[in-house]
Amino acid sequence: MTKELEHQFVTELENNQNIVHKVCTLYTNDRDAHNDLFQEITIQLWKAYPKFRGESKFSTWMYRVALNTAITLYRKSKRTLKTYDYDSVIFRITADEYDPTQEEQLKLMYQAVKQLGDIEKALVFLYLEDKDYREISETLGISEVNARVKMNRIKKKLRTILNP
Template sequence: MSKELEHSFVTQLEENQNIVHKICRLYTNDADSHNDLFQEITIQLWKAFPKFRGDSKFSTWMYRVGLNTAITLYRKSKRSVNTGAQDFDTVSFKITADEYDDTVEVQLRLMYDAVKQLNDIDKALVFLYLEDKNYKEISETLGITEVNARVKMNRIKEKLRTILNP
């Protein structure tokens, strides 16, 4: 890899590393697992970077590689990446200071508890949705059609309603 390409990768990774940290928090439950997953995602990003054509935003591509790596590792070894015991207090989704109060905090806690019950792909879709990604970006990231992303999200919303209002 050329020095210019290497510099571009490092710059992009530094600017967007919060994406990788959020994915790691979502799919791990301790610091060692977080660090291991962060390292593995970074390695996969590094390997794939020369093939990145720029057809999508770097952050969208990074979400896709990161989520795919996390899901693949989870499926290979459930003891290394544990989604069931994740503490969602550490996952920070965008919310403005004006919106944040005790009521919102309680609602978020209930919602995160419900999200814990979803499968890995559904969690990834909700994660991207809560990050204010549009359906085009979600579909590109997860490798599904935009229509499929919308349908899945509607089904997930219904599933979450059922979990929250039994």
Template sequence: MQSAKDIEKEFIAKIEKHQGILHKVCFVYAKDAADRKDLYQEMVLQLWKSYPNFRGNAAFSTWMYRVALNTAITQTKRPKLLTVNTEIPSLLDDVEATMDASEDVKILYRAISQLNKIEKAIILLWLDEKSYEEIAETIGISVKNVSVKLVRIKTKLADLIQKLQ
């Protein structure tokens, strides 16, 4: 049986290893730096609360995505806590500040910020090279539905990217 201290150390190590997931979700779902910080903290809190229920049936990163995305979607439903990111310049400023992104990546982030909540979740998972099965499990839809939605999302993103270029 692990001690509480060992469990805490294990949790922190896993969060640090996969923190990029949380940052991606924050970039796409929160409108400014303060909201991203709040959302990040809320996601870590929800992950900690849920950690005792993590059974390892899926990869930790898949489970982490599920909790992070559900937290982000829930937070965007609450008035005045977070709003879906529609302020493209703010998102772009943070992307430039935190990563040495090519112009194509910046445009992609701009386009993704204009998708709806579920579309954002699906495309983030797909861009992280998750399988259709992992995406379906994380989002809570069928594999076939993932396939259909991804085709539509890619078309929508292509249109948005063309407008942004």
């Protein structure tokens, strides 16, 4: 990889690393697993970057690589995943913005989303990131219509999980 290509990659990664952190949060249960997944996604992005043709936005391509890497690793290690108590999660909310009801709702939503399948989690994640169905379909490699149908089914499934 040339120095210029290396510099472009590092710049893009720094500008979009929040995408990788969000994927890691969705597919891991503790800080060590998060850091390991972040490192693995970064390695996969690095390996694939010379093949990035720029036909889509970098962030769309990054979502796809990150989600595919996370799903692959999650499936491989599904039996050995560590779990933790959601009460131990540290939320960085300033005192004047703190709302215990909202925090509890977020915990419940994360618990519900973690019960979904791999692709369903990815779809919810992109949907909550305000991606339109065109970008979701490009990222996940499914049709726009399929993305809409799946999202409607996921919404029903989440309602069932949250309101048994």
